Amino acid sequence: MNRPWPWLIPALAILSLAGCGSDAGSDAGTDTNTADPGGEMLPPDCPQGTTVVLTDDDNYTFSGSMDIRSYTLAALGDPLFDWSGLKVDLQGHAMNPAGDVDQAAVIVFTNITEEEIEAGLSTNTLEQSHVTLFTQLKTAGATSAHLSEFTVFGNDIDVEQYFEEGYGVWLLTITRGTVPGVGTLMAAFLRPEATASAITLELTKDSTVLDFTVDLESLEGVPFPPSTPDAILDWSGLTAKGDGMEFVAGDVDEVMVAHYTDLTPTDLEKQFLDVELLADEVWTADVASGTTLELIALSGATGPFPGIDDEGTWLLTLRCTTCANPVPPFLTLLKYCQ
Amino acid sequence: MGRIRAGTGTVFLWALLVGCGGGSPQATDAGDVVPTDVVQPDDTPTDPGIAFDDAALEEDSWEAAFQVAVAVSEVISTVATVTWSLDGASVDWARVEFGPDTTYGMTAPVDVKGGPPYEAVLVGMKPGRDYHFRVVAQAGGVTLDGPDGVLTTGAVPGKLPGVKVALADPQQQIPGFIVTTVLASPPSAVILDHEGDYVWWYVPDVDDDFKAGRARLSVDGRSILFWGVNVRKVVEPAVSTQSLFRVSLDGTRVEQTPLPEGHHDFVELPDGTIAFIEYDPRTVKGETVDGDRVVELAPDGTRTEVYTVWDSFDYTGPSGTPGRGWCHANYLVYEAGEDAYYMGSRSWSAILGIDRSSGNLLRVVGGHQSDYVLTSGGTTPFQEQHGFDVLDGGILVFDNGGKDMLSSRAVEHAVDDVAMTMSEVWSYEPQPHLYVVTHGDIQRLPNGNTLVNFSNSGQLDEVDPSGNLVWRLNMSLGGALGYSTWRESLYE
Structure with missing residues (x-):
C-alpha cells in the first residue's frame, strides 16, 4: 500500500516551485x-x-521553510487539545481525526526559539539537549486530550505544573503511529501566558504551513x-x-x-x-x-x-x-x- | 607484511605455516568462507623476538602452524570473532590484539582452558573502518606473535540517533567506552566510544511501551545485559515485554528472562546473581500502593527477596508526587566492600543503604527521614535524584532538582558517619542549564573527573575536579539516553 511521506512537522504546502520555467513537460x-x-x-x-x-x-x-502557528493559552491550567475538526493533515490529505491519530505528544524545548525549532526540524539539525520534556499520550480513538493526561513514557509527572510563562517552548503534535517523531499529522506551538484565559486549542489545517521549493x-x-x-x-x-x-x-x-x-x-x-x-x-x-x-x-x-x-x-x-x-x-x- | 582482509558478514579463513620451509598456505572453505588473500610464508615474521625456554620447548616448536579465521558479525557489524588454533603446541595463554593499525592498542582475552579451536570476540571497533589484528600466544613458555590480518567493520543502523562529540580536551579527558541505552528512538542497548562512535548496539523486538533504561556489560565479559524502565501508574499493568535481555557480544545469541514487575535498575553480582528493583504493591486501607523491593535472581533461578520498603517505612498517604508510586525506587548499586545495596528513591529524595545478608536498613541518606543532616542545615542534599556513585567517605549524586529549581546538577557530599552529617564539597551545572525530569546518571572516573549523564537531554559531560568541562557528547533529536556506565575496556 502506498503511503504519503511520513512527515514530522511538514506541511500544508504552499508551493513556490522553482525550475518550472520549462513547459515542455517531457x-x-x-x-x-x-x-x-x-x-x-x-x-x-x-x-x-x-x-x-x-x-x-x-x-x-x-x-523549505516551516511555519508552525502559536496558540496562547492560560498558564498553569490544564488546556484541552482538540483535533476533532481536523479533516486534512499536514500534507493536505484527508484524514479521520478519530481513526488516523494514534498518539499525541507535547514536547518542551529549552534554550531555543520557535523559529530555531522550525528551522531545525526542516534541516534535521535539532539536538536532544534542546528537549527538556517529552510527554506523550496514546489517543485510542479520542479526538481531544487534556495536558494532564500526558506522561513521560508512562511516568505521570503532572506536566501541567510546568505549563507556565517563560518555561521553554511547547510543541504539540498528533501522529499516525507511536514511534516518537515519526508520522506527524499536525503540530502547533503552545504559549502559556499568565494573563491569557483560553483553555482550549483547536487544531486546524492551518496550524502548520510549509513553504517549499523543489526542482526535479x-x-x-x-x-x-x-x-x-x-x-x-x-x-x-x-x-x-x-x-x-x-x-x-x-x-x-x-x-x-x-x-x-x-x-x-x-x-x-x-x-x-x-x-x-x-x-x-x-x-x-x-x-x-x-x-x-x-x-x-x-x-x-x-x-x-x-x-x-x-x-x-x-x-x-x-x-x-x-x-x-x-x-x-x-x-x-x-x-x-x- | 601479508594481510588477510575480511569484510562485513563474511568469514575469512586462512592457515599460516610459519617458517615451515615453503609449505603452502592452507585456505579452508568454511561455508561462506571467501578467502581473498593468503599470507605467504615469505611475508611472515621469521622470529618473534623472544627467548626460548629449552626445557619447555624445542627451539623450532614455535614454528607450528597458526590457523586463523575471522568473521564479522552479521548482527552487529562492528564485532568480529577470531577463531584460531596453533598446531602442535599446547597453548598456555593467548590474546588477540587489534586496532586501527599494526600498533593495535586493544586486546581481547582468549580462554584457552577448553583447548582448540580458541576464540576471541573483538568488540570496541568503530563502524566502517579497517582493523588490524593478530593472535599472540604463549606455548611452552615461548610467546608467539601471529600474522597480521585486516578486517573491515560495517555500518551503524540508520535508525539509531546521531551522535556528536561537541567538545574534547584530549589532555584532560579520559578515553573509554560508555555502555548505555537509547530510551525510545529506538529502544536499544548501545556502546559509544569517546569519539562518539557506536561500537555496539542491539535493538530488541519489543512493544512500543518498552523504553530501554539500563544496559551493563556482564561480569563474565561475554554479554550485554539490559532491560526496560517499566514505569507504570499505580494499579496499571507493567509493560508486557519487560525482561532481562542477555545478548552475546556478537549479537547472535539472545536470552530473555521475563521479569514483569522489575523496573528501572538492576545490577549483576560477581557470582552472576542479578539483583533488581521490583514493584511490591500492597493494599492499605483499600488503596493499592506501589512499594519497592530488592530481589535477587541467582544463576540457578533461585529467587530471594532481600529487602522491601514496607519493612522500614509506614505508608502515610500520597507522597505528593501522584502517579509516581509511593517510593518510586529508581537506581540500584551493589557495594561489595560492605556487602550492601544502595537503592535510590525519587519520591523520597533519598538513598537507602541495605545490608545484603540481613536485609536490614543500614542508613537513609537524604529526604525527610535522613539519618544525616547537612552541615548547612536541613536534610535535602538533592531532589528527585536518579543516578549516584558511592564514594569512600561521600556520595556523588545526579540531582535532578525539583520544580522550584528547573535545573539538574551533579553534586558530591562528604558523609561523616560519626557526626552523622553531610556537607556539599563539589557540584557542577552545565551551561546552558538542563532540567532532566527522568533518569540522569553520574560516575567518578579513575582520573578524578566526573561523567555526568543528562539522560533525557541526550548530553554527556565529563568535568574535571575544578568544574571545567573537558568533553561533551550530544545526541540528535530523539536520542534520550538511559543510565550509563563508563568503562576503560570492554573486557575487564
Whole structure:
C-alpha cells in the first residue's frame, strides 16, 4: 500500500516551485540523449558494469521553510487539545481525526526559539539537549486530550505544573503511529501566558504551513541498465542532501523506486508531497546499514523490481523514515539506457 | 607484511605455516568462507623476538602452524570473532590484539582452558573502518606473535540517533567506552566510544511501551545485559515485554528472562546473581500502593527477596508526587566492600543503604527521614535524584532538582558517619542549564573527573575536579539516553 511521506512537522504546502520555467513537460534526461542521423533520440549508453553509482550531481534540490502557528493559552491550567475538526493533515490529505491519530505528544524545548525549532526540524539539525520534556499520550480513538493526561513514557509527572510563562517552548503534535517523531499529522506551538484565559486549542489545517521549493526538472537522470536484477546501487560517494546539508549515510533506511506511466517530472514537482501516492507502482527495500543495495532486494505489489524501461518517468529516492523531516535526502530520475 | 582482509558478514579463513620451509598456505572453505588473500610464508615474521625456554620447548616448536579465521558479525557489524588454533603446541595463554593499525592498542582475552579451536570476540571497533589484528600466544613458555590480518567493520543502523562529540580536551579527558541505552528512538542497548562512535548496539523486538533504561556489560565479559524502565501508574499493568535481555557480544545469541514487575535498575553480582528493583504493591486501607523491593535472581533461578520498603517505612498517604508510586525506587548499586545495596528513591529524595545478608536498613541518606543532616542545615542534599556513585567517605549524586529549581546538577557530599552529617564539597551545572525530569546518571572516573549523564537531554559531560568541562557528547533529536556506565575496556 502506498503511503504519503511520513512527515514530522511538514506541511500544508504552499508551493513556490522553482525550475518550472520549462513547459515542455517531457521526461527529464531527454536533453542529454543523442540523436541518430535520422533525427530520432537514442537512449544513452549504460555505464560499464552492473553498479549504478549515485553522485551529488544526480541529486534534486529542495528548500523549505516551516511555519508552525502559536496558540496562547492560560498558564498553569490544564488546556484541552482538540483535533476533532481536523479533516486534512499536514500534507493536505484527508484524514479521520478519530481513526488516523494514534498518539499525541507535547514536547518542551529549552534554550531555543520557535523559529530555531522550525528551522531545525526542516534541516534535521535539532539536538536532544534542546528537549527538556517529552510527554506523550496514546489517543485510542479520542479526538481531544487534556495536558494532564500526558506522561513521560508512562511516568505521570503532572506536566501541567510546568505549563507556565517563560518555561521553554511547547510543541504539540498528533501522529499516525507511536514511534516518537515519526508520522506527524499536525503540530502547533503552545504559549502559556499568565494573563491569557483560553483553555482550549483547536487544531486546524492551518496550524502548520510549509513553504517549499523543489526542482526535479533540472535533473538529467541517472542512466540505468534495463533488466538487471543483479545491479547494485551505490551511494557511498554522496556528500550533500537535496537541501544542501551534509548527507549522512547512516540516515538512509529505505530505498524506493517509483514508476509513473503518465506523469512527467513537472507533474511530480507540483504534487511533490504525493509522489508515492501517485505512482503506478512502487518498489522498496529496507536499508539496515551501509551505502549499497542489491536491487534484487526491491519489492513491490507485483513482485521484485524488474528493472526500468523507456516508458514514463522513473524516480529513485533514498529515504530517512525516522528523520524529523523525512523529505528524501536523495532523489533522482532514472534514465533508460542501452 | 601479508594481510588477510575480511569484510562485513563474511568469514575469512586462512592457515599460516610459519617458517615451515615453503609449505603452502592452507585456505579452508568454511561455508561462506571467501578467502581473498593468503599470507605467504615469505611475508611472515621469521622470529618473534623472544627467548626460548629449552626445557619447555624445542627451539623450532614455535614454528607450528597458526590457523586463523575471522568473521564479522552479521548482527552487529562492528564485532568480529577470531577463531584460531596453533598446531602442535599446547597453548598456555593467548590474546588477540587489534586496532586501527599494526600498533593495535586493544586486546581481547582468549580462554584457552577448553583447548582448540580458541576464540576471541573483538568488540570496541568503530563502524566502517579497517582493523588490524593478530593472535599472540604463549606455548611452552615461548610467546608467539601471529600474522597480521585486516578486517573491515560495517555500518551503524540508520535508525539509531546521531551522535556528536561537541567538545574534547584530549589532555584532560579520559578515553573509554560508555555502555548505555537509547530510551525510545529506538529502544536499544548501545556502546559509544569517546569519539562518539557506536561500537555496539542491539535493538530488541519489543512493544512500543518498552523504553530501554539500563544496559551493563556482564561480569563474565561475554554479554550485554539490559532491560526496560517499566514505569507504570499505580494499579496499571507493567509493560508486557519487560525482561532481562542477555545478548552475546556478537549479537547472535539472545536470552530473555521475563521479569514483569522489575523496573528501572538492576545490577549483576560477581557470582552472576542479578539483583533488581521490583514493584511490591500492597493494599492499605483499600488503596493499592506501589512499594519497592530488592530481589535477587541467582544463576540457578533461585529467587530471594532481600529487602522491601514496607519493612522500614509506614505508608502515610500520597507522597505528593501522584502517579509516581509511593517510593518510586529508581537506581540500584551493589557495594561489595560492605556487602550492601544502595537503592535510590525519587519520591523520597533519598538513598537507602541495605545490608545484603540481613536485609536490614543500614542508613537513609537524604529526604525527610535522613539519618544525616547537612552541615548547612536541613536534610535535602538533592531532589528527585536518579543516578549516584558511592564514594569512600561521600556520595556523588545526579540531582535532578525539583520544580522550584528547573535545573539538574551533579553534586558530591562528604558523609561523616560519626557526626552523622553531610556537607556539599563539589557540584557542577552545565551551561546552558538542563532540567532532566527522568533518569540522569553520574560516575567518578579513575582520573578524578566526573561523567555526568543528562539522560533525557541526550548530553554527556565529563568535568574535571575544578568544574571545567573537558568533553561533551550530544545526541540528535530523539536520542534520550538511559543510565550509563563508563568503562576503560570492554573486557575487564
